[in-house]
Amino acid sequence: MNPDIARLTARTLLGQRRTILVVLLALLPVAIALLYRFAAPADADPERFAARALLGGIVTTTILPLVTLIFATGAFGQDIEDGTAVYLLATPVPRRDIVLARFLVAWAASLAALLPAAVAAGLIVLGGSGPGIVAGFAVGIAAGSFVYAAAFTWLSIATSRALVAGLLYVFLWEGTLSGLFSGIRFLSIRQYATGIAGAFFDLPASVFQPRLEPAPAAVLAALAAALMLLLAVRRLQRWEAGEAA
């Protein structure tokens, strides 16, 4: 961890135009929650809506991976794409520290965009009831964006098309294929996030049922994040100047 690199990365992320888009994307759940508050049909079940459609639905399946993907590839990929990564790698900073600093900033930025909006949306829909749903998904989102940020940091070092590769992983592997082959739930960051969230509430299966138990989800999430970070550090250590793009 190197504070200067962290500061520079944070400045890169904040200075990008796409950050505005990301913040708008992250605020989408709040807009949906307000709409639910004012326009929902009278027979709607707020717990079911919050768990299945909002926090366990659009937030964890779409907004969480997309926001983390954009920040993680923005933190590393931008530098490599512009060819300025060489100047950073030529400094005597250990490459492990470069990876860790960028990864932590990408994770922090994703959390800053995701968590307040998700918590606010959950509170608006549930209005204080529904014990544990908001807290559970807040922890799940924090853990999920940690693993996603690690994976996408590795991707953006390993390939020049990290954004598309990440989209393929999220929407083809986690979205489509995991519906066909249920074993994929053990290899899906989305299921880790919902599994961890499931530790905080106990809802009937008709309302919301995570597909992984909390304990294996947490262990697998930690393993996946460690593996991804190791791969990212290793890939950057073997990076040769001039290899760019």
Added chain:
Amino acid sequence: MPGADPRAGAIYDLGYRTYDGPRLGRRAAILALYTFTLRGAFGIGRRTSAKIVPLVVAAFAFIPALIQLGVAALLGSRIEIIAPWNYLGYSEVPVALFCAGVAPDIFGRDLRYRTLSLYFSRALLRSDYAIAKTAAFVTALAVLTLGPLLLLTIGNGLASDDLPGYLADHWREFPQSLAAGLVIAAVAGCGSLAIAAHAPRRAYATVGVAAWFLVTLPLAGILVEIGGEIGRFAAWFSPFDLLYGAALAIFGHTPGADSIQARADLPLFSYLLLAVAHFAAAALLILRRFQRVQA
């Protein structure tokens, strides 16, 4: 050093020659640009790393049809036949990812590296350029939607015990499949190119196209569920739901009870009209962009 006498200049014949071979003209230029773009969309003639994304996504579009063909070869008539509209519903995922991965490169390179002036200084009109590129991308998407359906038809035909009987029962599905596949390719292709043409940086274009397809999908589901009378119209504006609805309309098949088309309860033909409206709006946006862009 004495100044050169300005009157002592001479013109040398450097041997420049004008081209006096055949000039193929505008039509050949459009055709060349079309084939070049179509090859480029699949990464043919480009470096290996540019081939990975299109070929992986294309493989995902074909795999279920290939499996069906293989199972049909092994098991014969005992397998369940996949309906073409169900397959098109699945195909929309690879189509969306192909758009997110490839559409940014169709116009992006020319916009970024300012090579448009080279095109526009030839016989090509600005609108020709936009139309040729768009048509090539739509053709590439049509390969993803129609190719697997063709394989599927062969697989289903082989699986049924009597092939003539199968053809007699299902001949009406062929023109319907063709129309539905083309509608999906045209709307998805033009829509994502309209986004990509306005975002020259590849990252923005990818995010924009991905958001158009993938964020609107759960959003429309939520709006249809809680939005009441107005919210159900959201099904018109999520490309996945719009195009699946349009395919159902073409096949004249009523949607399943839990599908968003059934919950939104809008007439099926309206999806087809909205698909045409999306196509027209996107095509106009692309044409306008290339009328105005600085070459």
